[in-house]
Amino acid sequence: MVDMLESNLLGSSPQFAHVVAQIRRIAKFDVTVLIGGETGTGKELGARAVHYLSARAAQPFIPVNCGALAESLVESELFGHERGAFTDARQAAPGLISEAEGGTLFLDEIDTLSAKAQAALLRFLQDRTYRRVGGTQTRQTNVRLIAASNANLDELVKARQFRRDLLYRLKVMPLIMPPLRERGSDVVELARIFLDRLNREYQGQTAPKRFHPELSAALTRYSWPGNIRELEHFIQREYLMCEGEVIHAALPQDGQMPNPSIDRYNAAFKQAKARVIADFERSYVTSAMARARGNISHAARIAGQDRSAFSKLVSKYRVASTAEQEQDSAE
Known part of the structure; x- marks a missing residue:
């Protein structure tokens, strides 16, 4: 004992x-x-x-x-x-x-x-x-x-x-x-001990994992108000959520412990939102250009936008303009 x-x-x-x-x-x-x-x-x-x-x-x-x-x-x-x-x-x-x-x-x-x-x-x-x-x-x-x-x-x-x-x-x-914040290098030492324990516990279920160098350095910058218990739970949570072999955890900032599940949800939400906006812009630009028969100036007026800004959207989504259509026809 x-x-x-x-x-x-x-x-x-x-x-x-x-x-x-x-x-x-x-x-x-x-x-x-x-x-x-x-x-x-x-x-x-x-x-x-x-x-x-x-x-x-x-x-x-x-x-x-x-x-x-x-x-x-x-x-x-x-x-x-x-x-x-x-x-x-x-x-x-x-x-x-x-x-x-x-x-x-x-x-x-x-x-x-x-x-x-x-x-x-x-x-x-x-x-x-x-x-x-x-x-x-x-x-x-x-x-x-x-x-x-x-x-x-x-x-x-x-x-x-x-x-x-x-x-x-x-x-x-x-x-x-x-408190953990007063124990200097013990933070990284304890984190690695917890990681080693998890690698042994989940041996055969997942590949052994290791910390990204930047994570080890960041662990010492956080105040850890929950001390050792908070550190252990943080390492376990990030270990289980990590799909690769290197743990790139959301780093503690502004005195608050990040919530990995919330961070991942927010990232997925932003990606989905960006796709929806892109699909809408592509459809809207294509429709306006079709109504204007490929004339960017006319399409910009239909869309109620500045020609320069609308032209950038046309280029971004590679919608053919009248000039491009005429050039393709000549070729």
Whole structure:
């Protein structure tokens, strides 16, 4: 598991090497960790690294998305409940903290917890004891807690949306996962790793693909607000949409990620529109010239256009004029 985990800590930039060194250091100490960073920077991967590089590696790692927990059931999910504690509680449930016994409980998006849930979690962090919902027995547990958030918890504390005392309890050992835009050459390195994975995954279904040199250079110019997750999805999308062996992707510009399907639709629409206009112009010019019996000046008056402009259309669509018809007849 450790070898597999290390193979997923991808990147060789000094910025990321520093984070990896922090993870290895933090893993040695059995303390609460608070992981910060923008969305898509790999906060759960960082949490898993801390767990599997620690003495708790053989015990469970239980991830919890706090944002997906119903407010009325947060305490029941975390601490468990006794039979009959509430409607539909037909049997007792141990709770996620009990499932993580001896290992690590990872609370992602911890900023989404309600005030009531924050208070309950604070009590648990103070002495690692808890009671199941509807129960009277106080239980002791041996669990390491790692929390993560892409929000600025200090600002939420100022806005009174997050408990200051809870933040202090969580922020024993802070770890910040850096955004992709600050990791320099890691962008291209990660993109090539994702491409290699796709070539292996789709081996036999499509020819191996490679990046156009201009794409590799452009990847470093985009800010990647969705970070590693956005980069991985972008490479996968362009890989699957590429019909050749060289990926010529629409490059990110103006702070926005291009949508390849929309770009291709727009290109096809423009081509179809150009064909329709050309067919109409050819038909209209041919009809006007036929009515004017090949006389460009007369045809231009019929079309209501300047003779010079109309003459260019005649040449563009190779419609024979009176002079050309007379010359053909003489020959």
